[in-house]
Amino acid sequence: MITMKDIVREGHPSLVTLADEVEVPLSDENKQLLKDMITFLKNSQDEEIAEKYNLRAGVGLAAPQLGINKKLAAIHVEDSNGKLYSYGLVNPKIISHSVEKSYLSSGEGCLSVDRNVEGFVPRHARITVRAHDMDGNPLKLRLKGYPAIIFQHEIDHTNGIMFFDHINKDQPFAIPDNAKPVDTE
Structure with a gap:
C-alpha cells in the first residue's frame, strides 16, 4: 500500500526529470504500480x-512522485456533475488544447509539496489527451474544467514540471490572459 512516506518531496531529482516512455502492453509490475496508485488516491x-x-x-499521482522515472499517472476524481474520472494512464500526452486558459480559483497543491504555494496556475481550459490504459487499450479523452487541470498537472509531472x-x-x-476561474467543486 502506498502511503505518504512513499511520495518524494520537492527537491527530489525525479520531480524535475523527463520521465521515460513505458512499453505497452504493460509489464505486470507497471500494471500493479498503476493499480496501487489509484488505490492510494481512493x-x-x-x-x-x-x-x-x-x-x-x-x-x-504520477510515478515520478514515487521516485519512479516512468510516464505513468493515476487520476481519481469526480467533476461537479458527479462524473467519475478514474484512470491509470500510460504515456499520457496532450495532443491538442484550447487557446482559452483556466486556473483553479483556490490555487493548486501537490502531494510532493509540503508548503502552501500562493498564486494562480495558468492551464488550458480544454485539452485532448492521448494515452493507453492499464490493459494497453488506446485512450483519447477530451477534458475541460477541473479534470482538465488535474490531467495537465499530472502530465507535467511526467515531463519534470512542477x-x-x-x-x-x-x-x-x-x-x-484569456482565462476563466475553475472551482474544485
Whole structure:
C-alpha cells in the first residue's frame, strides 16, 4: 500500500526529470504500480482510511512522485456533475488544447509539496489527451474544467514540471490572459 512516506518531496531529482516512455502492453509490475496508485488516491479521499494512515487527500499521482522515472499517472476524481474520472494512464500526452486558459480559483497543491504555494496556475481550459490504459487499450479523452487541470498537472509531472513553475513570479495572483476561474467543486 502506498502511503505518504512513499511520495518524494520537492527537491527530489525525479520531480524535475523527463520521465521515460513505458512499453505497452504493460509489464505486470507497471500494471500493479498503476493499480496501487489509484488505490492510494481512493484511500486518500476516504476520511476514515486517510486518518488511519495519515494520508493527504489527492486526486492525481504520477510515478515520478514515487521516485519512479516512468510516464505513468493515476487520476481519481469526480467533476461537479458527479462524473467519475478514474484512470491509470500510460504515456499520457496532450495532443491538442484550447487557446482559452483556466486556473483553479483556490490555487493548486501537490502531494510532493509540503508548503502552501500562493498564486494562480495558468492551464488550458480544454485539452485532448492521448494515452493507453492499464490493459494497453488506446485512450483519447477530451477534458475541460477541473479534470482538465488535474490531467495537465499530472502530465507535467511526467515531463519534470512542477505546478509552481507556471505561476507568474512577479504577480502570483495576476489573472492569466484569456482565462476563466475553475472551482474544485
